[in-house]
Amino acid sequence: MAKTALITGCSSGIGRATARAFLDDDWTVYATARDAADLVDLAESGCETAELDVTDEEQVRAVVDAVLGEQGRLDCLVNNAGYGQFGPVEDVTTDALHRQFEVNVYGPHRLMRAVLPHMRERGEGRIVNVSSVAGRISTPGMGAYAASKFALEALTDALRNEVAPHGVGAVLVEPGPVESGFARRANGELEELPRSDAYETVYRLYDDSEVFGGGSPIAVRPDQVARTVLEAAVTPDPRARYPVGGFAELSLKARYLPDGARDTAFSLLNRLL
Template sequence: MAKTVLITGCSSGIGRATAEAFLDAEWTVYATARDDADVSDLELAGCETAALDVTDDDQVESVVERIVEETDRIDCLVNNAGYGQFGPIEDVPTERVREQFETNAFGPHRLIRAVLPHMRDRGRGRIINVSSTAGRFATPGRGVYAGSKSALEAMSEALRTEVADYGIDVSVVAPGPVATAFEERAGDELDGLERSGAYELFYDYFEDYRTVVEGGVGTVSPTEVADAILDAAVAPDPPARYPVGTLAGVAEYARFLPAGVRNSLYDLVRRFV
């Protein structure tokens, strides 16, 4: 019988590429998005689809119950749904911070709690949390987003040991910049802030960064990230963490730099901007 995977955030980008990768590998794929109309073409391609807002407890419970009823198994959970709330800490209202954590940290937690009893009963499973280089290396203007991904990484690290005795593996996939619409939505979230006027330099930096990312410099494709996710699902002994892309690899080491050195690097960036 084919293995079953539940993937969140499949309307575009990494989630869509991941659904296609698992489908090509002959898994039974449950591809979800907040609006199931956004994944209707994936249904035509052979995926099972469902509306799933990861901030909605009832929807999470309903989708997981449906999968268990239809397949009697959940072999893999891919927590991919997320977005970026950028902006200087002072300029981001607390409600926006709460919304960021609801999607990027509490959402995966809801899904993990829902699938774990079924995985434990079967004595096997894979949980794959899609993070970011920001999860370990926060930069100015991205503190809220980085905080949500840091929380996800910390939970993943603790969970990995907690469930190891039940045959369940936990991996984090952490790409650098990805060629998706992520930065565009992040720009929309940024534009909606009421600026204090104290941090215009960082807003200018973000616009320059978007130009670089949209130009493809240092970015990876959604397919490359999807390949890492699929490997985490099928490898006999998957790594705890998958950095994806050159910039992700650099960030793995940059986080060990002393704070004074990092501040000097930020100063250089500010002068450049």
């Protein structure tokens, strides 16, 4: 019997590519998004589709119950749905910070709690949480987004050891910039902030969406991330973390620099801008 995967955030980018990658690997794929109309082509390709807003507890439970009712099994959950709230910490409102955590942290947590009883009962299963290099190293203007990804990483690190005795795996995938609509939405969220006059250099950097996606030379393709997610799902003994792309690997090495060295680098960047 084909294995079953539930994937969130499939309307575009990484989620859409991941749904196709699992489908090509002969999985039964439940591709979800807030607007089911965005999933028509995935349905035509052979995916099962469902409307799912990860901030809606009842909808999360209903979708998981539907998968289990129809398939009798759920082998992999891919928590991909998320967005980036950029901006200086002072300018990001508490409401905006709450929304960031609602989607990027509480959403995956809801899904994990919904699927784990089934996975533990079966004695197998895999949870793949799509994080970011921003979940390991925070930079100016990314405090809110990085905080949400740091939190997701912490939850996953704890979960990995909690569920291992039950035969369940928990893995993190950490891409850097990706050629997707992520930067466009992040810039849209940035434009909504009540900007102070103190952080012009930060805004100057983040107003250029090409730095973090789109045509950036450091961005990876969504299908590259999707292949890594699939690898994390099928590898018998997966690593705890899978960075994706050269920029991601280099950025993660920067964590080992002394804090003062990183701060000096940011100060130099600030002067250049």
